[in-house]
Structure formats: structure tokens, C-alpha cells
Amino acid sequence: MDQIPENIDSKFRMVLLAARRAEQLMRGARPKVETSSRKPTVVAMKEISKGVVDWGYGPAPEAEPASEEP
Numbered sequence: 001m002d003q004i005p006e007n008i009d010s011k012f013r014m015v016l017l018a019a020r021r022a023e024q025l026m027r028g029a030r031p032k033v034e035t036s037s038r039k040p041t042v043v044a045m046k047e048i049s050k051g052v053v054d055w056g057y058g059p060a061p062e063a064e065p066a067s068e069e070p
Contacts, residue, residue, distance in 0.1 A: 018044045021053055
């Protein structure tokens with residue numbers, strides 16, 4: 001895999017996603033793509049490249065009100 005998918009903003013994020021998904025696969029999660037490989041890291045990378053692994057940043061943080069000091 002030479003290039004990262006367009007929906008992922010950095011190589012670092014892709015590595016984090018693949019590592020987390022590989023852990024899920026090792027714990028018994030079912031693969032979301034058909035592949036000849038049984039290695040969890042390879043399966044996770046293929047899932048990410050096909051775009052079947054959902055990820056997000058979560059909800060945006062709420063702005064804190066400015067504190068007024070006397």
C-alpha cells in the first residue's frame with residue numbers, strides 16, 4: 001500500500017486505524033472484506049483502503065464561556 005486513501009488525512013492516522021482494527025480482528029471481530037490473507041494487519045489495511053472501516057473525531061468540543069474576574 002503506497003498511498004493513503006483520500007478520506008484519511010495522514011499516514012499516522014492510517015497506522016492508528018489499522019492497529020486498532022487489527023486488535024479488533026485478533027479479538028474475534030469478523031473481517032469486512034474478502035482476502036486470501038489471514039493476518040490481522042493485512043486484513044485491517046485492506047479494509048481501510050476499501051473504506052469499510054468507519055472512523056471519526058467525535059463531537060466537536062463546546063466553547064467554554066469566558067471567565068470574568070473582578
